[in-house]
Amino acid sequence: MKVYKISREGLDKWIKHWTESYDVFGPVEKNENGMTDWAEVKGLDEISTAPGTTKQPIKTFYLPQPETLFTFTSRGGEPDSDVLKETLDEGRPRVLFGVRPCDARSVTLNGLAYEEDPYYMANVERTLLVGVSCREQCGTCFCRWVGGSPFGTEGLDILLIETEQNFVAEALTDRGVSLVEAGGGAREASGEDLAMVESMRQEAEQAMSAMPDTAETLRSKDLMSMYNADFWGGLSESCINCGACTFLCPTCYCFDIQDEVVRKKGRRIRYWDSCMFPLFTQHASGHNPRGQKVQRVRNRFMHKLKYFPDRFGPVSCVGCGRCIRECPVNIDIREVLRDLLGVE
Amino acid sequence: MAESKKEQINNPYMPFPARIEDIIVETEDGNLKTFRLMLERPEDRENWSHVPGQFAMLSLAGRGEIPIGIASSPTEKDGLLFTVNKAGVVTGALHSMEVGASVGVRGPLGNGFPVDSELKGKNIVIIAGGFAFTTLRATLLYMLANRRDYGRITVIYGARTPGMLLYRKELEEWQKRDDVEMHVTIDRETQGWTGLVGFVPTVAGQVAPSPENAVALICGPPVMIKFTMPPLEKIGWTDEQVYLSLENRMKCGIGICGHCNCGPVYVCKDGPVFTRAEVMKLPVEF
Numbered sequence: 166m167k168v169y170k171i172s173r174e175g176l177d178k179w180i181k182h183w184t185e186s187y188d189v190f191g192p193v194e195k196n197e198n199g200m201t202d203w204a205e206v207k208g209l210d211e212i213s214t215a216p217g218t219t220k221q222p223i224k225t226f227y228l229p230q231p232e233t234l235f236t237f238t239s240r241g242g243e244p245d246s247d248v249l250k251e252t253l254d255e256g257r258p259r260v261l262f263g264v265r266p267c268d269a270r271s272v273t274l275n276g277l278a279y280e281e282d283p284y285y286m287a288n289v290e291r292t293l294l295v296g297v298s299c300r301e302q303c304g305t306c307f308c309r310w311v312g313g314s315p316f317g318t319e320g321l322d323i324l325l326i327e328t329e330q331n332f333v334a335e336a337l338t339d340r341g342v343s344l345v346e347a348g349g350g351a352r353e354a355s356g357e358d359l360a361m362v363e364s365m366r367q368e369a370e371q372a373m374s375a376m377p378d379t380a381e382t383l384r385s386k387d388l389m390s391m392y393n394a395d396f397w398g399g400l401s402e403s404c405i406n407c408g409a410c411t412f413l414c415p416t417c418y419c420f421d422i423q424d425e426v427v428r429k430k431g432r433r434i435r436y437w438d439s440c441m442f443p444l445f446t447q448h449a450s451g452h453n454p455r456g457q458k459v460q461r462v463r464n465r466f467m468h469k470l471k472y473f474p475d476r477f478g479p480v481s482c483v484g485c486g487r488c489i490r491e492c493p494v495n496i497d498i499r500e501v502l503r504d505l506l507g508v509e
Numbered sequence: 510m511a512e513s514k515k516e517q518i519n520n521p522y523m524p525f526p527a528r529i530e531d532i533i534v535e536t537e538d539g540n541l542k543t544f545r546l547m548l549e550r551p552e553d554r555e556n557w558s559h560v561p562g563q564f565a566m567l568s569l570a571g572r573g574e575i576p577i578g579i580a581s582s583p584t585e586k587d588g589l590l591f592t593v594n595k596a597g598v599v600t601g602a603l604h605s606m607e608v609g610a611s612v613g614v615r616g617p618l619g620n621g622f623p624v625d626s627e628l629k630g631k632n633i634v635i636i637a638g639g640f641a642f643t644t645l646r647a648t649l650l651y652m653l654a655n656r657r658d659y660g661r662i663t664v665i666y667g668a669r670t671p672g673m674l675l676y677r678k679e680l681e682e683w684q685k686r687d688d689v690e691m692h693v694t695i696d697r698e699t700q701g702w703t704g705l706v707g708f709v710p711t712v713a714g715q716v717a718p719s720p721e722n723a724v725a726l727i728c729g730p731p732v733m734i735k736f737t738m739p740p741l742e743k744i745g746w747t748d749e750q751v752y753l754s755l756e757n758r759m760k761c762g763i764g765i766c767g768h769c770n771c772g773p774v775y776v777c778k779d780g781p782v783f784t785r786a787e788v789m790k791l792p793v794e795f
């Protein structure tokens with residue numbers, strides 16, 4: 166890891182330099198209630214520094230909505246009609262600037278499930294992440310309960326830490342170092358800078374309540390005792406199966422595949438699907454393994470907090486709090502997590 | 510991620526091009542047809558290798574992809590067989606296709622029956638109801654081709670009517686053999702039928718194959734499986750000896766898309782074949 170110091174003007178120059186070879190995206194204030202969302206940017210002044218996360222998670226860059234898997238021409242009788250052509254998108258590389266540590270972790274966590282998926286991996290390959298640490302948290306943030314940190318670096322190429330006058334930039338990967346070099350104008354950070362960053366890190370972490378070993382504890386519990394716990398019925402009662410939670414969740418990665426043909430031009434696309442919808446599991450015969458709402462609500466939480474950890478190790482939740490913020494009936498994953506940790 | 514790793518990944522969503530070589534209407538209602546598919550490229554044919562019990566995604570460009578069990582045994586060399594029930598969009602489109610049409614095949618997927626490990630040296634009892642006989646046909650043919658690797662083989666297979674039985678010609682041939690014990694049954698008396706009459710669970714109870722050094726492979730509608738277990742348990746069968754094949758909705762077939770999970774397992778990748786003992790430890794979401 167290499168650590169640099171860069172001024173606000175210097176950062177603006179980085180972005181301007183990067184736009185020569187990358188598409189650069191950042192959180193931009195988009196609507197009147199101050200919510201930010203991802204948009205292409207040309208300079209630092211366009212980027213919002215408001216605390217908290219963007220409305221959309223960054224999975225939109227890794228699992229585009231929709232994503233074309235193959236194209237084909239349809240039923241024309243020509244020799245290549247109906248033959249699928251691969252469309253692995255190796256388009257222009259891009260930099261996401263201002264990614265929160267929780268969102269950055271989601272890329273690594275989803276990567277555990279997508280290891281053999283060439284489309285996802287191509288997007289990982291061409292997307293560089295410049296993160297910004299969180300000095301302030303929102304009421305719905307809980308990254309420290311699920312293995313993250315407001316100064317976390319997992320998944321990032323560069324982590325920026327805003328100090329009194331400047332920024333400290335930790336280049337965490339070779340790609341990060343190249344980005345700093347391409348940006349130019351950075352000085353190596355001094356021992357003093359490093360000490361300051363360290364004390365900021367400690368201060369930020371201490372300001373948040375933490376829950377250590379969450380994944381480990383959940384993994385050690387009995388699957389069926391968690392599944393059969395008595396709180397699922399009450400919890401699911403108010404859910405209206407709108408799916409907002411899963412669409413806004415950075416680590417909800419389920420998809421459907423469908424074919425689409427318009428004027429003989431066809432494509433096989435994949436797009437987000439949600440286990441909150443009854444059709445997700447329904448057979449042609451009408452039989453439905455998760456036909457009841459309680460089964461679907463339980464599946465969402467059990468997947469994140471038990472099935473995924475049992476299979477891959479970590480919890481499939483980064484604590485960004487979007488599902489808490491946006492659920493119309495105030496279902497709160499933090500309560501479910503506490504309940505599950507309490508299951509004997 | 511390292512370049513080298515990226516190159517190793519080939520596209521698991523890309524089907525092999527194939528052609529329909531033959532179509533056999535299996536049942537009197539015309540709702541079940543067996544399609545014999547030939548992979549177009551010689552290298553794909555050469556590299557193809559599957560285990561009985563595995564499935565593949567059949568791809569119809571413009572319609573979609575569906576999981577279908579591989580009905581042919583790897584010991585049959587003349588293409589791949591898929592027996593398809595007409596149920597909806599993709600199966601409907603497939604049923605309207607003719608010999609010579611092109612389709613895609615993505616697979617083989619899933620685990621299959623452990624024919625070369627746990628099942629070796631065992632007495633085998635195959636129990637099938639309705640059109641779930643498909644991958645068990647593959648299994649039976651594989652075992653008959655490697656007959657000395659297995660002990661006694663008993664088949665209990667039932668359908669609603671004689672006209673709803675799959676693979677009629679082969680059933681007759683197997684009935685003539687003395688190295689496989691066939692019990693083919695239909696639900697109700699019908700004119701011209703001289704074989705067994707009764708539901709599969711009842712016949713399983715009457716035939717009562719011994720559990721000693723034996724395994725049972727059971728495929729059929731959930732109710733059939735449910736009612737077949739008690740008569741077997743009564744004579745000493747345990748859940749560890751019983752293999753089932755689950756059928757959950759699935760899209761990717763490689764454990765990513767999230768549709769087919771049954772608790773922590775993915776039916777597509779960890780299954781579709783499980784022992785009943787394994788299934789009993791899972792949430793009932795299949």
Ligand SMILES: Cc1cc2nc3c(=O)[nH]c(=O)nc-3n(C[C@H](O)[C@H](O)[C@H](O)COP(=O)(O)OP(=O)(O)OC[C@H]3O[C@@H](n4cnc5c(N)ncnc54)[C@H](O)[C@@H]3O)c2cc1C
Pocket residue numbers: 447448449450564573574575576577578579591592593594595596597598599600601643755756757758759760781
């Ligand atoms: C491992 C496995 C093996 C199978 N083997 C066979 C077989 O050998 N022969 C056979 O006829 N059928 C088999 N099926 C069932 C077959 O996949 C469905 O009947 C088929 O997907 C229906 O598709 P459709 O487009 O015609 O119906 P639609 O109702 O239009 O289907 C819409 C979508 O629903 C899903 N779906 C619907 N029913 C099922 C189902 N029962 N199982 C899984 N997904 C479903 C599919 O994703 C399909 O694309 C198997 C299913 C699985 C999971």
Ligand code: SF4
Pocket residue numbers: 403404405406407408409410411441491492493494495496
């Ligand atoms: S956002 Fe809330 S109401 Fe909507 S599906 Fe999720 S839990 Fe249910």
